[in-house]
Amino acid sequence: MSRNLLLKSGRLYAWRSSDAQSYVDISTPGIVTKTKEGGAGFATNAYLWPANDTSPNVAHCCTSLFDLANAFDCFTLSVDIKVSSSAVKASVRYDMRYHSVTEFGNQGIIGLDVSGMTEWTRVHLTVPLVQTKGKATSSLFCVFFADDSPAGGSLQWRNMKLEVGDTGSEWTPAPEDVLLSSIPESILEPGAISTGNTVVAGQTLGNMKSSDSSWMTIRIRTKNIIPLLGNRAFYINFPANLVCFPIYFDSSDLSVAAPCDAHTTKDVFIAPQGAVGVELVFKKSDNSAITPADVTNVTVGGTH
Incomplete structure (x- = not known):
């Protein structure tokens, strides 16, 4: 597979003209x-x-x-x-x-x-x-x-x-549009974010982090909010044995109400209006134990 030579290609480029x-x-x-x-x-x-x-x-x-x-x-x-x-x-x-x-x-x-x-x-x-x-x-x-x-x-x-x-x-996406070339272990930690299936608006990341011991072995989360760099949509490429849950935050670092749906490998995520950052939570599809090392080959690309 070759690299994409087009920038911001996840967006829909405007038509320029027509002969009719x-x-x-x-x-x-x-x-x-x-x-x-x-x-x-x-x-x-x-x-x-x-x-x-x-x-x-x-x-x-x-x-x-x-x-x-x-x-x-x-x-x-x-x-x-x-x-x-x-x-x-x-x-x-x-x-x-x-x-x-x-x-x-x-x-x-x-x-x-x-x-x-x-x-x-x-x-x-x-x-x-x-x-x-x-x-x-x-x-x-x-x-x-x-x-x-x-x-x-x-x-x-x-x-x-x-x-x-x-x-x-x-x-x-083009490599120039990638938010993170990889997710190093240093920005990951065990645990989940307690949201259920829908995120409640106006919560801080600290308040949403779960201390439930059962989540400490089967979920991995990024420690901090990842800036979306102006992108409304972004691409995540991760192994087929992982599932990812995105949780979005606004410019005040408060949660944005949105479904917390599971995504599978190589998905394009569409951020809700008002989102300027995202927190990522990963688990294995069979709910077995997971460590930060299992997530380090994930890449995150911005598209628009």
Whole structure:
């Protein structure tokens, strides 16, 4: 699995434009809707620029795309796609660009057909660099609606990942967006936080820590609140034998009311409004004894 070259990729980047703006609604990041019927051969599309080193307002790449194109022969953009109904006929495409030279990738100029994908489906759009190698400066992610796709039909996307090579993978955040590269034993301690299934608002972390001896062997908690660094969502990657419970805190270090639900491996957590920090509690899925050493290979990444 390669690193994600896109920054803040857990958020939904805003659409930049369309070649048929009166026929498509691009007002909502992550979703585009066909609003009118076009004539035969009419291009109804929407697009955004995942990597563009010439326009800072649309640059989401960790480094210059020009430098990446110089160093590598192939890129793959992976993204989750879902259409609103089986009647929606659409395709998606990723390409590299340098002025008038365009590399359309192995899915062709028409793109990859995603018609009928009414459940979230991960697609991989690979671009071998031939024409634009060494000079590519921008990249385009584009959605096309077919002429006979119904008005009102929409396409959604999420979890975009740009990586080197010809094989796409599941979404992970860029290393630059990671809150903690690992969780060292020094910031962990035995015990739980007494909340039940729902956290009561306005409590301090100290008051919420449990001294119940039964929790001291089967739960591990971080000693202090972890700042979310402005992220509303964050990604946690941990072994399949662990379960994690997040507990959120506001700018006054007081608890934010939210369900205290168990999450399993490789989950994206969505913080409630007002949360600026999180306390993490871990246990083993079989409720056996746990130590700080069992948790040190967990990574926590910010996404948005």
